Structures are given as C-alpha cells and as structure tokens.
Amino acid sequence: MAEHWDTEQGAQWQGSAIPSARWQAAVGAGVVLLAVGMALGASQIAGDAGYGGVGPNFVPWLCAAVLALCGVWLVWEACTGGYRKAAEPGGSPRADIGPFVWVSAGLLLNAAWIEQVGFVIGCSLCFALAVQGLRRAQGQAHTLSGARLLKDVAVGLAIAAPVFWVFTKVLAISLPGLTETGWL
Numbered sequence: 001m002a003e004h005w006d007t008e009q010g011a012q013w014q015g016s017a018i019p020s021a022r023w024q025a026a027v028g029a030g031v032v033l034l035a036v037g038m039a040l041g042a043s044q045i046a047g048d049a050g051y052g053g054v055g056p057n058f059v060p061w062l063c064a065a066v067l068a069l070c071g072v073w074l075v076w077e078a079c080t081g082g083y084r085k086a087a088e089p090g091g092s093p094r095a096d097i098g099p100f101v102w103v104s105a106g107l108l109l110n111a112a113w114i115e116q117v118g119f120v121i122g123c124s125l126c127f128a129l130a131v132q133g134l135r136r137a138q139g140q141a142h143t144l145s146g147a148r149l150l151k152d153v154a155v156g157l158a159i160a161a162p163v164f165w166v167f168t169k170v171l172a173i174s175l176p177g178l179t180e181t182g183w184l
Helices: 021-043 058-079 097-117 119-137 146-170
Strands: 003-006 011-014
Touching: 021 058, 097 119, 119 146
Parallel strands: none
Antiparallel strands: 003 011
16 A cells, blocks of 8 residues: 555555554554553552552553553554555544533533532433533534523433442442532
C-alpha cells in the first residue's frame, strides 16, 4: 500500500484511514508516558496499609501498571505488523462540537454545584445535559422540548437518588446532600 500525507489530518496513512505503524507506535508510547505520569502521582500518595494490607495508593499503582502494560502491548503490536484487526474508522469526518459542549457542561456544572445543590440534584442535572448532548450527536430534532427535558431530569433523579441512598446509608460514605437529614 502506498503511503501518502493527509494535510487535513496532519498524519501519514497507509492507503486507508488506519495510521501507519510509526503513528501506532507513537500512540503506544504516549500511553506508556501517561502510565509513568500516573505512577508519579501514585508515588505522592501515602502508602499506609489499611484494611487487608491494602493502602490508599494501591488502586492508582494498579491503574498505572495496567496502563503501562497496555502501552507496551500497543507498541509491540505496532512494531510487529501494526494493528492487524483494526477496522476502518467510522463516524463523522469532523467533530461535532455542540454535543461535546452539552456533555462537558453537564460534567462541569455538576462539579461546580454539587456542594450547593447536593449529589442527587447535581447528578440529575448532569444526566439531563449529557442526554441532550448524546441526542444531538445522533441528529435527533427537537431535543430541548419541555416534556422531554422533564423526563430526562426525572430519569436522572431515579438513578441518582438510589445511588445517593446506598452510598450514604448502606456504605456510610459521605456525599453532599441538599438537606441536613441526609435523605436528599
């Protein structure tokens, strides 16, 4: 297959939309570097062993190790013939920024307001905004109608309330609530 330079994407491709082995290896190396960054972050967490000899730094170290393993595997795959079973990329040739903004707004507003409005309302708002973004990504029309928005908030409440209750009442994990009773 002849290689050519795609000026719009800024990458070298092998006669198809699948990147060359060199670019595939670069992705694997990037994953390894990300794992190194996670390991550096994990090294900053105190390692005092808790219940069962597992400390608070166990999961970050585990994630860094698994990510490093995946990165090394990606580099190995790229160096031994490339991603052999890679499917041709699908989807839109350009990113649709609108749905991204809706989902990002849901996440950022939840993070900013969760202490003021509580877990249940914050997560319900996040759910409703994320669903708006996902519907727009699918090209659905009239996604911001009052009835549909109310239904999205109700579904978000139906998901967030039991999660809040299980975490606070069953697992005794403190989550921000709207009232002092701890039920909402």
